[in-house]
Amino acid sequence: MDLRQTLFSVAVISLAVSPATSIAADRVEADFFVAPGGNDAWSGRLAAPNADRSDGPLATLSGARAAVRRLKADGPVNKPVRVSIRQGTYRVNEPVVFTAEDSGGKDAPITYAAYPNEKPVISGGVPITGWKKADGPLWTAVVPEVKAGSWYFRQLFVNGRRCIPARIPNDDVFKPAGPLNPLTDRNAARRDPSTRLGFFYQGDDLKPWSQLDDVILVAYHAWTTSRHHIEELEPERRAVHFSNRSSWPMYWWGDKERYYVECVREGLDAPGEFYLDRQTGVLSYHPRPGEDMTAVEAVAPRPEDVLRLEGNPEQHQWVEHLHFEGLSFQHTDWVMPRTGTVDGQAAAFLGTATVFARGARNCALERCEIARTGGYAVWFERGCQGNRLRQCHLHDLGAGGVRLGETSLPQDEQQQAERNDVLNCFIHNGGNVFHAGIGVWIGRSSHNKVLHNEICDFFYSGVSVGWSWGYAPSTAHHNLIEYNHIHHLGWRQLSDMGGIYCLGLSPGTRLCHNVIHDVMSYPTGYGGWGLYTDEGSTGILMENNVVYRTKDGGFHQHYGRENTVRNNVFAFSCGRGQVVRTRQEPHLSFSFEGNIVYYRELPLLGGNWGGDETFKLDRNVYFDAAGTPPEFPGGLSLEQWQAKGHDVDSIVADPQLVDPDRYDFRLKPDSPALKLGFQPIDTSTVGLTGPAEWVALPKQVKRPKFVMPWEE
Numbered sequence: 001m002d003l004r005q006t007l008f009s010v011a012v013i014s015l016a017v018s019p020a021t022s023i024a025a026d027r028v029e030a031d032f033f034v035a036p037g038g039n040d041a042w043s044g045r046l047a048a049p050n051a052d053r054s055d056g057p058l059a060t061l062s063g064a065r066a067a068v069r070r071l072k073a074d075g076p077v078n079k080p081v082r083v084s085i086r087q088g089t090y091r092v093n094e095p096v097v098f099t100a101e102d103s104g105g106k107d108a109p110i111t112y113a114a115y116p117n118e119k120p121v122i123s124g125g126v127p128i129t130g131w132k133k134a135d136g137p138l139w140t141a142v143v144p145e146v147k148a149g150s151w152y153f154r155q156l157f158v159n160g161r162r163c164i165p166a167r168i169p170n171d172d173v174f175k176p177a178g179p180l181n182p183l184t185d186r187n188a189a190r191r192d193p194s195t196r197l198g199f200f201y202q203g204d205d206l207k208p209w210s211q212l213d214d215v216i217l218v219a220y221h222a223w224t225t226s227r228h229h230i231e232e233l234e235p236e237r238r239a240v241h242f243s244n245r246s247s248w249p250m251y252w253w254g255d256k257e258r259y260y261v262e263c264v265r266e267g268l269d270a271p272g273e274f275y276l277d278r279q280t281g282v283l284s285y286h287p288r289p290g291e292d293m294t295a296v297e298a299v300a301p302r303p304e305d306v307l308r309l310e311g312n313p314e315q316h317q318w319v320e321h322l323h324f325e326g327l328s329f330q331h332t333d334w335v336m337p338r339t340g341t342v343d344g345q346a347a348a349f350l351g352t353a354t355v356f357a358r359g360a361r362n363c364a365l366e367r368c369e370i371a372r373t374g375g376y377a378v379w380f381e382r383g384c385q386g387n388r389l390r391q392c393h394l395h396d397l398g399a400g401g402v403r404l405g406e407t408s409l410p411q412d413e414q415q416q417a418e419r420n421d422v423l424n425c426f427i428h429n430g431g432n433v434f435h436a437g438i439g440v441w442i443g444r445s446s447h448n449k450v451l452h453n454e455i456c457d458f459f460y461s462g463v464s465v466g467w468s469w470g471y472a473p474s475t476a477h478h479n480l481i482e483y484n485h486i487h488h489l490g491w492r493q494l495s496d497m498g499g500i501y502c503l504g505l506s507p508g509t510r511l512c513h514n515v516i517h518d519v520m521s522y523p524t525g526y527g528g529w530g531l532y533t534d535e536g537s538t539g540i541l542m543e544n545n546v547v548y549r550t551k552d553g554g555f556h557q558h559y560g561r562e563n564t565v566r567n568n569v570f571a572f573s574c575g576r577g578q579v580v581r582t583r584q585e586p587h588l589s590f591s592f593e594g595n596i597v598y599y600r601e602l603p604l605l606g607g608n609w610g611g612d613e614t615f616k617l618d619r620n621v622y623f624d625a626a627g628t629p630p631e632f633p634g635g636l637s638l639e640q641w642q643a644k645g646h647d648v649d650s651i652v653a654d655p656q657l658v659d660p661d662r663y664d665f666r667l668k669p670d671s672p673a674l675k676l677g678f679q680p681i682d683t684s685t686v687g688l689t690g691p692a693e694w695v696a697l698p699k700q701v702k703r704p705k706f707v708m709p710w711e712e
């Protein structure tokens with residue numbers, strides 16, 4: 001199922017603002033004003049033009065930046081500076097860039113804010129007009145710059161809804177027939193670039209379509225998707241060759257691999273699809289029901305980013321104390337190179353974001369919206385320290401929501417990204433182009449806080465922490481992932497995912513007080529865990545979380561060292577087990593103590609439980625709601641398991657949950673878990689906080705039924 005279509009109702013939600021009220025301009029305190037109909041040659045000191053139109057507000061965000069620069073050039077600025085931006089859409093063909101010279105001070109920050117009760121939009125989109133009725137249901141418009149060869153876009157939004165590049169098949173996928181080269185020696189295959197450049201296809205799934213050079217083939221691997229230009233099609237052999245390599249050999253995952261093609265003129269057959277002809281500049285669109293093409297707002301994005309904070313970390317030059325409040329940043333595109341790999345875990349290969357910061361210090365985005373993107377919404381990259389993203393609404397995302405740090409760690413500590421916060425944000429409906437996008441991704445970065453967010457409707461993991469494999473020295477530590485509501489992930493698209501996914505040594509990292517549920521990977525794939533400590537995850541505390549409705553386990557550790565899983569509720573997982581351990585190593589992998597595990601007719605402990613001294617389980621309450629006594633590894637009863645030194649003080653008993661079938665996991669006063677020292681978990685403080693309309697915003701999301709395996 002293609003969730004891009006079914007989740008459109010999520011994409012069109014935006015944070016409601018109060019209706020504009022009558023506020024006298026002279027009562028709004030600001031140093032400069034920006035407004036539609038303004039003029040960057042004016043002073044910007046007035047909220048509206050004066051009588052003879054000799055002065056008034058500025059016209060653009062870049063004009064306001066220039067005015068602040070002039071103010072600073074006149075002498076030291078020792079008080080806060082505020083730029084008030086009136087409601088309207090401010091279109092940019094390239095990002096607005098703020099550099100070190102645009103910085104404010106600790107006691108004199110510079111703020112670019114929405115005018116009270118208004119919502120200005122900074123858009124990288126270009127309106128598409130001149131629609132004419134064409135054959136059948138189609139409408140067309142000519143885009144002269146495309147015809148001239150100076151522009152080619154890959155996204156289209158009509159009335160705020162994401163459209164689909166003409167796709168085959170519409171709501172399904174094809175299966176490859178096999179690899180072009182045998183994968184008998186899998187190690188050699190991984191080293192051979194030719195294994196990543198094509199496969200055999202079945203029947204007439206692929207055809208020599210017109211404009212084949214513009215067709216994009218999207219291939220699903222386990223935890224990512226790769227994008228490919230078609231270099232050559234051999235119909236007689238049913239072989240397809242790419243110009244773009246994948247990261248893994250094609251067909252590495254066997255019959256679990258799938259693909260579809262988009263940007264196919266012959267595939268323009270469903271409402272919401274579009275096709276852009278590069279040669280003629282003709283944009284064709286199949287309207288959705290109810291869309292009046294004589295009145296719609298159709299927007300095609302041009303830049304990949306609309307706001308950049310550009311310091312120079314190598315020279316220790318920082319963009320500091322800039323604040324952006326109440327603004328909406330929308331409409332960015334993505335670029336598809338002819339060669340080069342367009343593939344990777346977490347879509348971490350992407351080079352920018354709609355709001356991109358490098359060398360930013362103590363900057364903030366508050367109450368902002370970022371939507372309709374081609375890649376990630378926000379990225380605090382190299383040298384970014386002490387920045388804050390608070391109460392922002394990030395949705396309809398081409399990839400993920402927020403990136404903190406990089407995939408490598410600069411040796412110079414001043415160039416490292418750390419101590420950035422993502423607080424009280426609603427981040428949802430991502431992975432629409434790059435399906436492996438993450439809600440919040442922390443790379444090689446430390447001392448970050450991800451608190452009180454709601455993260456949902458991604459095709460891969462909700463939060464990812466760490467970016468080193470095995471036991472390499474720590475480059476991501478003391479990160480706090482707490483009080484987040486993380487749910488509706490996977491959507492049967494990718495595998496090897498978690499509500500919170502961890503990599504590498506992470507001393508001091510805390511995953512606490514989160515509610516995680518509805519994690520469903522590809523049905524015949526693997527993964528779909530709540531808390532997932534992957535390769536080398538070490539030194540992580542997982543405490544006071546509630547995890548339920550996960551495909552393959554509430555907690556899974558691939559391998560790692562000395563992690564602590566304490567005082568959590570794990571319920572209603574299926575697949576390999578409620579608690580899963582994969583690799584046995586000659587050290588303590590984790591302690592699993594004081595937890596409640598509530599399930600029905602499925603394995604309790606799954607995976608590899610060899611090496612009696614390499615894990616610790618105790619004081620847990622286990623209960624199969626079907627009434628079946630649990631079976632421990634090796635077919636042992638609890639008493640036999642305890643005789644081996646495991647779960648000595650654990651019990652098998654009904655934990656007396658208030659209403660587990662309705663996912664109310666509070667404890668009744670007579671719960672035996674309380675007698676074992678379990679501390680009740682208050683989930684009322686999890687997720688968004690603040691104004692009632694903000695906290696209620698996720699309830700507006702309309703999504704299809706999320707089906708777990710036992711519900712099929």
